Amino acid sequence: MGANISGLVDHEKLTSNMSPLETGLGDLPESCIALVLTHLDPIQISKISRVSRTFHQASLTDLVWEPKLPQNYQILLKNYKNLLSNASDEHLTKKDIFVRLCRPNYFGSSNYKAFWMEKNRGMCVCISWKEMKITGIEDRRYWTHVTSDESRFNTFAFLKQIWWVEGEGNLEFEFPAGNYSVFFRLQLGKTSTRLGRRICTVDQVQGWNIKPVQFQLSTSNGQKASAQYYLNEPGKWINYYVGDFVVDSMQTKLKFSMTQIDCTHTKGGLCLDSVLIIPTHIGPKKSMLTF
Template sequence: MGSSFSFLISQENYLAAPSPVPGLGDLPESCAASVLVYLDPPEICKLAILNKAFNGASSADSVWESKLPKNYGSVIQRVFGESDVFSKDLRKRDIYSRLCRPNSFDGGTKKVWLDKRTGKTCMSISSNGLAITGIDDRRYWSRIPTEESRFHSVAYLQQIWWLEVDGEVEFPFPAGSYSLFFRLQLGRAYKRFGQRLCNSEHVHGWDIKPVQFKLSTSDGQQATSQVYLKELGKWIYYHAGDFFVADSSKSTKVKFSMTQIDCTHTKGGLCVDSVIVYPSEFRKRLQRF
């Protein structure tokens, strides 16, 4: 077998001298880095295994500085405070990697992370971080543990006359356009014999009047939308509105709410998981309403 395999390899392959023509492996790291700044992070990681030049350039601070939000220092301060998680000599690549994880702040009621591909800022606010009318009265609301939430619990409404859920966040959002969604589900999901099922026992009242979503910002932006809640047993992202951040050097306060305060009828059977803030360009990732 060995002699047969050797026979397939021409003698020229053994005697060939190194090519005098420069290749990608001879590219200076500085030149490779100037190429990588135009690529997104996953592409940079792929090229890092191409050769020594690209491998070295893939760790350059200049490359990863271009991927971080311009105000990433303010983001770190808001989320981590005086923590020593980020040492002064930490490479920009490592800072980017850490910020791409869901990082909790405000007592664990909020999480923020960078999208790995684009470096855009995303945020999730748990139901525990929202002001829900009647949440402490178990006749109306209860907290339910679940694996279907990144916060491991949701607020479940059994029945109420006056639905009001309010929240706000103040954060140094990088400049850009953002969309805000409420993640809701009609019915209570559970598992039986490994199959996901939905208990619709308390679901009622949502087809009579629409739910109203509102959004406002500290610089005067406002948005309002109304939606009937219809689909049962599925997590839906209900679009509340959009806002734009022009100045990333200061924090933007965003207030938002979900209400259905027509007291002519009761409503119930609603799971409130969280509020999501995504770059507006990501809306295609979520269902539109």
């Protein structure tokens, strides 16, 4: 792409020395340029907008950016007022709307549920453990709340020791139609920083290799999925894949949970950060995604 842009710039320099009767790249109508730009991704549009003033103006038009928006963007603007900073924002250009959807947007007064658009890859949602119902979460004998920049919400829950683990949450959101995957973001071992280096302490990790953790999800229209894993990879954050669901209509109600309720042994040393929902085509089924 860079070579193509360089060629366009060089061509424009050459055409600047043409006689008044000759035409060059700069003489292309803005509407034609905009039509070409609709076939490019946002990064390519940003690069090619530097070719000339005409290309820059074309790159700002609604024609270019509307195809990049989710089909339900008007519903999102209506239901999530934090997308609009003030009354004048009601006249945002399509590019402005695109930029705002690509940044984290929170659900109402909650700072622990956020959605954003991964450019051309689809709509994502992240839900903090603080929005979940977790057994014993307020009892400091079992759990501690750790401030950390490793979490999207700057805090994760650390399980010291407990006989059974139950955590569940729910979400109601206007997803664009498509296929989505659900992940729990977990880590064995407690991380900290010492002398500028990341340290992970695993001395409290126990019980996760005896019986698997059960993950489940269900939707209001009857879709269900489940998975189970032995947790045996300490020291790194892993997104454990729960399953997929399909969105046909915009409004989706979703429930998700993780449990390990075998009381024959204690469990401990687990960090619980969040639940991640992303378009299925973005990532593998079990990964260290960095959303």
